[in-house]
Amino acid sequence: KAGVTQTPRYLIKTRGQQVTLSCSPISGHRSVSWYQQTPGQGLQFLFEYFSETQRNKGNFPGRFSGRQFSNSRSEMNVSTLELGDSALYLCASSLDGKNTEAFFGQGTRLTVV
């Protein structure tokens, strides 16, 4: 079956702009989580969506938001981009998000200039 798909793979944005990233989970998976990966901070949890509802949230400012659609596809939005938002954004899907294996996408590399 198809894996987790993230689009786009690469993005370059300027400070102050906003960006939307997309994640299509594995078919049948209802939980989608987002992570920010940077060399300095490693993998940091952003938020998790399950059945179109945000179920958990990490310690990121309100500029970071997301949503999930009825087909479990998820989008992540970052508004008023800052240079420090440059990172690899990973999406992971799992059946129910509760202690089950998480499958990761290839990520979206966001560069803010």
Next chain:
Amino acid sequence: AQRVTQPEKLLSVFKGAPVELKCNYSYSGSPELFWYVQYSRQRLQLLLRHISRESIKGFTADLNKGETSFHLKKPFAQEEDSAMYYCALVPYGQNFVFGPGTRLSVLP
């Protein structure tokens, strides 16, 4: 707060040598622990989880609740084991808490 530490940012060993990647966690409850691996230019993927108690690609990891550790071990390292390894904790009802990762380099 739940936390995962991996003390080594980089670990270099020679091919055929034993390797141990250290992982310690802080969590008051009963932990669910995983090791994820990221090979060059590939996505992050599950290597093993403690409840399955299986060996994957020759790697094993034992949960030591007394020492709050979940070290990853392999008796004979191979060059293809070179990758970034992340230890992860899943507190009950919550999401993955990842450690900072250890880059394993297996030298020929």
